[in-house]
Amino acid sequence: MTSAKVNTMSSFPLFPDQASVGAQRVDAVYFGLLAISAFFALLIFVLLIYFALKYRAGRNVDRVIRRTDYLKLEMTWIIIPLLISFAIFGWAAKVYFDLRTPPEDALEIYVVGKQWMWKVQHPNGVRENNELHVPIGRTVKLTMTSQDVIHSFFIPAFRIKQDVLPGRYTSQWFKATKVGEYHLFCAEYCGTSHSGMVGKVVVMEPLDYERWLLQGVAQESMAASGELLYARLSCNTCHKPGGRGPDLAGLFNRQVKLEGGDFVTADREYIRESIINPMAKIVQGYPRMMPTYRTQLTEDQVNEVIEYIKSMSGGQETASRSTK
Amino acid sequence: MNEAVVAETNYLNAGYGVKSWLLTTDHKRIGILYLLAITGFFFVGGFFALLMRLELLTPPGDMVNAQTYNKLFTMHGVTMVWFFLIPSIPAVLGNFLVPMMVGARDLAFPRLNLLSWYLFMISGVFTLYALITGGVDTGWTFYTPYSSAYTTTNVVPVMIGIFINGFSSILTGLNIIITVHTMRAPGLTWFRLPLFIWSIYATSLILVLATPVLAITLLLLGFEHLVGVGIFDPALGGDPILFQHLFWFYSHPAVYIMILPSMGVISELVATFSRKAIFGYRFVAAASLAIAVYGFLVWGHHMFVSGQSVYASVVFSALSYLVAIPSAVKVFNWTATLYKGRVWLQTPLLYAFGFIGLFTVGGLTGLFLAALAVDVHVTDTYFVVAHFHYIMVGGAVMGYLGGIHYWWPKMTGRLYPEGWAKFSAVVLFIGFNLTFFPQFILGYLGMPRRYFAYPSEFQILNVLSTAGASILGVGYILPMIYLTWSLRHGKPAGPNPWGGTTLEWHTSSPPITTNFETTPTVTAPAYDYHHDEPEKEEVSQGE
Numbered sequence: 001m002t003s004a005k006v007n008t009m010s011s012f013p014l015f016p017d018q019a020s021v022g023a024q025r026v027d028a029v030y031f032g033l034l035a036i037s038a039f040f041a042l043l044i045f046v047l048l049i050y051f052a053l054k055y056r057a058g059r060n061v062d063r064v065i066r067r068t069d070y071l072k073l074e075m076t077w078i079i080i081p082l083l084i085s086f087a088i089f090g091w092a093a094k095v096y097f098d099l100r101t102p103p104e105d106a107l108e109i110y111v112v113g114k115q116w117m118w119k120v121q122h123p124n125g126v127r128e129n130n131e132l133h134v135p136i137g138r139t140v141k142l143t144m145t146s147q148d149v150i151h152s153f154f155i156p157a158f159r160i161k162q163d164v165l166p167g168r169y170t171s172q173w174f175k176a177t178k179v180g181e182y183h184l185f186c187a188e189y190c191g192t193s194h195s196g197m198v199g200k201v202v203v204m205e206p207l208d209y210e211r212w213l214l215q216g217v218a219q220e221s222m223a224a225s226g227e228l229l230y231a232r233l234s235c236n237t238c239h240k241p242g243g244r245g246p247d248l249a250g251l252f253n254r255q256v257k258l259e260g261g262d263f264v265t266a267d268r269e270y271i272r273e274s275i276i277n278p279m280a281k282i283v284q285g286y287p288r289m290m291p292t293y294r295t296q297l298t299e300d301q302v303n304e305v306i307e308y309i310k311s312m313s314g315g316q317e318t319a320s321r322s323t324k
Numbered sequence: 325m326n327e328a329v330v331a332e333t334n335y336l337n338a339g340y341g342v343k344s345w346l347l348t349t350d351h352k353r354i355g356i357l358y359l360l361a362i363t364g365f366f367f368v369g370g371f372f373a374l375l376m377r378l379e380l381l382t383p384p385g386d387m388v389n390a391q392t393y394n395k396l397f398t399m400h401g402v403t404m405v406w407f408f409l410i411p412s413i414p415a416v417l418g419n420f421l422v423p424m425m426v427g428a429r430d431l432a433f434p435r436l437n438l439l440s441w442y443l444f445m446i447s448g449v450f451t452l453y454a455l456i457t458g459g460v461d462t463g464w465t466f467y468t469p470y471s472s473a474y475t476t477t478n479v480v481p482v483m484i485g486i487f488i489n490g491f492s493s494i495l496t497g498l499n500i501i502i503t504v505h506t507m508r509a510p511g512l513t514w515f516r517l518p519l520f521i522w523s524i525y526a527t528s529l530i531l532v533l534a535t536p537v538l539a540i541t542l543l544l545l546g547f548e549h550l551v552g553v554g555i556f557d558p559a560l561g562g563d564p565i566l567f568q569h570l571f572w573f574y575s576h577p578a579v580y581i582m583i584l585p586s587m588g589v590i591s592e593l594v595a596t597f598s599r600k601a602i603f604g605y606r607f608v609a610a611a612s613l614a615i616a617v618y619g620f621l622v623w624g625h626h627m628f629v630s631g632q633s634v635y636a637s638v639v640f641s642a643l644s645y646l647v648a649i650p651s652a653v654k655v656f657n658w659t660a661t662l663y664k665g666r667v668w669l670q671t672p673l674l675y676a677f678g679f680i681g682l683f684t685v686g687g688l689t690g691l692f693l694a695a696l697a698v699d700v701h702v703t704d705t706y707f708v709v710a711h712f713h714y715i716m717v718g719g720a721v722m723g724y725l726g727g728i729h730y731w732w733p734k735m736t737g738r739l740y741p742e743g744w745a746k747f748s749a750v751v752l753f754i755g756f757n758l759t760f761f762p763q764f765i766l767g768y769l770g771m772p773r774r775y776f777a778y779p780s781e782f783q784i785l786n787v788l789s790t791a792g793a794s795i796l797g798v799g800y801i802l803p804m805i806y807l808t809w810s811l812r813h814g815k816p817a818g819p820n821p822w823g824g825t826t827l828e829w830h831t832s833s834p835p836i837t838t839n840f841e842t843t844p845t846v847t848a849p850a851y852d853y854h855h856d857e858p859e860k861e862e863v864s865q866g867e
Contacts, residue, residue, distance in 0.1 A: 012784045016769045026697050033695060037688035044659060044684050048677055051662035056669060063664045074607050077656040078649060085645040092695030093638050099697060100634050149470040150564055152629065152704060156770025159701040163630045166469065167558030170631045183779065187704040187772045189463050191470060192391045195775035
C-alpha cells in the first residue's frame, strides 16, 4: 500500500531499524525494561507452577508453616519494585527530556498534516508531499500543524512521534545516523484513509542532499513566497511605521504589550493567532479592526507569511535572502 | 450430601413467566438477565474483531473498505468496553454475589437494581440502532475535532447510548456501596469480608465518581456537534486536548473498573483452591482501594505525545509507576498463598493461573508505556493494543470466566463437565497468546493501530495473530456449549462443591429467593481453613 519500499528491512523483521541518535537511547531503556520484566515474569511463572505441583492436594508434603515475618515480606515486595520503578522512571524521563529539547543549530522544516497527506516545506521553498528528505548527521527540527483534525507524525526508525494539532504548532527533532529510506506513518486516527496517510523519510549524504535541494525548478524561498502573499493581501496597507496596525519589522520573538497591560512574546503561535483570530489579542494603542484571514490562507501559506515576518527581523531586510 | 439434588425451591423456580423475570427485583435474577445480555454483546463485539482480523490477513485493504474497517474497530471497542467489560463482573457476579457474600437478602435498593438493567438495555438499543443505520467511525475514544466536526457517521445515537449506559453503571455502583456499608450480617466486620467484596467495593467507588465525568464530556461533545458551540474544536475556538483530558479522566479509571473485579474473583479462586487464607489479606484489600484512588491520578499517561506540557507528562509518568505497586502486591500475595497450600487444580484455578500469568505480562508492559521515552515510540501502535488486551482480555475476561465457572454450580445448581472445561481453558490461553503476543513485536516495529492496510513486512506477524484469534474464538464458544449443556445434564452440585468458606456456600444451590433461611452470623475471617494440623487429607471436597 505504501510507496515507501523500505529496503533495509527483511521480509520478517523482529526489530526496527535504528537510524537516529535518539533511537539508540530509547532502545537502551527498552532493553532495560525487557530484562527487568523478563526476570519478574519468570519469577512469578516458575513459582506458580512449582507451588501448584509441589503442594497439590493429596501429596504428602510438609505443610506446617513456621513463623514467617509476614510484614517484612510484604515490605520487601513493595519497596524493591518501588525502587526499580523509580529508577526506570528517572532514566526514561531523562532520555525523554533530552529528546524533547532540540539543539540550537537545527535545520527547520515545516510540516502540515491534512486529511490524508503530509505537506512538507523546506525554508528554501522546496515542497514535497508524503516524503521528507533530510541530510545525515544534521539536527532537523520539524515544526508541525494540521489543516483539519489531529494527526501524528511518526518515524519508527527514529523512535519519534508527536501529535500534529489544528490551531497550534508542535515540534520534534531528530538527527539521522543511517542513510536509507524509512517509514513515515500517521499514528493518530484521522478518518477514512488514516492508514493511507503514510510516506517515507529519505536520509541522504550531505552532498546528495544539497543536490536534491537544488532540484531543477527555480524555487522561491518560503520567505519570498510569504512576501508575495503579504503584498497580495495588502498587509502593508496598515502594517507599516505609523500605520493603523503595528509595524512588523523586527517583531519576531520580541515582547509585545497588549491592551490591558499584559505582555506576550511574538512567536509563531502568537503571529498565527493574530492572522486567524485577530481579535484575540490586541496590541496596545491600535484599533480593533483587522479582519480574519482564516479562509484566505492555508496553514502552509501561514507558514510562509510567518517566515517573511521573521525575515523582516533585522531591520528592513528583504525576503529574497533565503533563510537557508 | 451425595444424594444432592437441585434444591427444591429456589430463585429459579420461584416463578416461570416472562413477567416473573422482566419485573423481578431479585438480585440473582437480575444478575442472570445481565449475564444473558452481556453474553449477546460479547459475541457481537467478537464478531467485529473476527472481521478485523480477517481483513488484516493481507497487507492491502481488500476484504472490506477503509470506512467499514474503521467502523468495525470503533464498534468493537464501544461494544466490548461499555456493553461487556464494564458491566461484566460488577453487574453479573456482583449482583448475584454481593448480597449473599455479606449475608443479606438482596441489594439495598432492589428496584433501582432492576432500573439499572433497563437503562443498560435501552442504551444497548440506541447503540444497536446506530449500528444498523450505518455505524460510527471515530474510534471508541471519540477524539475531537474528528468526532465533532468531520465525521459523517452516526456519532450522536452512540453517544446517547453511552450516556444512558453510564447511569446504569452509576446506579449499580451506588447499590453495591450502600449494600456493603449497611447490610453486612452480624459479625461480618470489614476485615472479615471476602476480598471479592473489597474489590467490587473499590470498583463501585470508581463507577460512581468517574462515570459522571464521561456523561459531562459526552454532553459537551453533543452540544458542540449539534449546536456548534466551540468547546473542543479549534476552528470554533475550542481546545481538542481538553477533550482528551476529560475523556481519559474517565477512561483511565474505567480500566480499573474492568480489572479490579477480576482481581477480586482471583482472590476467591486462589483461596478456595489452595485451601488457605489469602496471604497478606489486608495488603490485598488495601491494594484494591489504592488502585481505585491512584487510578484517578494517571490519565495524562495517555497523552505523552498529544502536545500536553512535558512537565505534566513527567508527573503523570511518575504517578503511573506508583499505580503499578499495588498490582504487584496482589500478584506476589496470590503466589505466596499457594505456598504450603493444598492446591486443587480445578478449572477455576486454571483460569486464575491464566489471569495471573497474562496480567503479569500486561502489567509489566504497562511499565514500558509509562516510561516516557519508550512511550513516545510505542504509543498509538500495536504495542498498546497488545498491552491493553493482555489486561482486559487476558486479565478481565479470564477472571470473569474463572468466576463464571466457580459460581456456576451456585447459580444453576449444576456442575459443568470438568474435562471439557479444563480443555477449553487451555485452548483459550494458547489462542490468546498467539493472538496478542505478536502484536507487541508489531508495535515495537512501528505498526500503528487502527490501520486498515499495512506494509508487507508486517504480514507474517499479522497472520500469526489472526490464526491465534481463530483458536481464541473456539476457546470462547466451547464454554458456551458445555455450560448450556450442563443446565439440563450437569450433575447436581450440592450447596458447596468446592469447599468454599464464604457465605454464599452456606446456602443451597441454587439459593432460595431470600438467599438464607435465617440471617447468618459470622464469627470467623473470610477464608477460615485450618489445615495446619498435620494430615487430615481430602476433607470437604465435594463431600
